[in-house]
């Protein structure tokens with residue numbers, strides 16, 4: 001994925017039981033890179049059309065229930081977890097070996113398939129575990145005695161604008177502090193655990209540990225959905241010995257499973273849930289503003305201040321969305337008419353992200 005530094009993929013999940021029970025209609029159609037969405041209230045209108053780097057269909061065909069809303073050809077745009085890794089994860093890996101920072105984030109309403117794509121369920125491992133597994137496999141093929149690798153792992157969540165270390169059992173009330181490095185300007189989480197990992201199995205164990213610590217609350221949308229942003233960070237160092245000493249090529253991979261993008265009012269939230277919704281949307285709208293500022297910058301507009309400071313999420317992702325990083329976004333979509341508004345808003349968000357062009361630089365120190 002050299003050249004372009006932002007790749008955007010959309011992935012539509014199969015109907016869930018609730019949608020099947022309600023005999024929901026399919027509103028999404030995919031054809032090559034094109035994704036089309038039909039307004040269920042005006043099914044004969046032209047669909048809204050979007051074009052992304054990848055448009056992933058997750059299932060083989062549903063019966064069309066209305067004119068103008070037809071099923072895709074069986075197999076067309078069908079994407080298994082492996083295909084998603086081959087298209088996107090492999091690029092993350094190659095970039096890491098070249099010394100670029102990379103970030104991969106999943107956006108979409110609760111229940112749209114973010115965690116399925118990122119982490120996966122059971123045997124259907126998502127892009128994060130496959131990428132970690134392949135990282136160690138590729139490291140294992142190194143035959144250069146002057147080259148060695150170090151891998152560090154951390155996992156945090158941002159919940160109501162507070163940062164919690166998911167590898168730690170005792171987080172301070174109000175969360176860990178987010179500070180700015182006075183020299184480099186980058187934000188970091190003070191006291192966050194970074195653990196060395198020597199194998200894929202160790203990463204898997206750490207991910208499980210982190211997942212158990214996550215804040216899980218239920219909303220009407222999805223009984224066990226996480227209402228927090230989850231950030232897994234892999235620091236990958238390549239240390240090369242030469243006559244002049246050692247040089248280190250360092251790459252940071254941020255793997256972000258964002259909280260649901262739905263508006264608080266559509267989930268019947270009140271009280272604490274509503275406050276959560278507002279904070280989640282604060283981070284996501286800050287992320288959207290950062291994305292569009294970067295898009296304006298990349299289109300040659302000057303005097304743009306990129307508002308990284310507006311939320312914890314954008315502070316921590318500065319590195320991932322700024323000048324020296326490659327970014328991948330997977331926008332997760334429901335196929336069903338009942339989610340039309342949220343799905344359209346996810347498509348528009350993804351469309352904005354597509355317009356960023358980062359300038360990548362290699363970190364060497």
Ligand code: ADP
Pocket residue numbers: 011012013014016058108109110111112113114115116117121222225332
């Ligand atoms: P989110 O993390 O966005 O809240 P999940 O990833 O948990 O949503 O997905 C909701 C449900 O849909 C899960 O049961 C998941 O297994 C299923 N699902 C999501 N995406 C896919 C897919 N591409 N293929 C098959 N099942 C999927």
Ligand code: MG
Pocket residue numbers: 114115116225226257
């Ligand atoms: Mg999830």
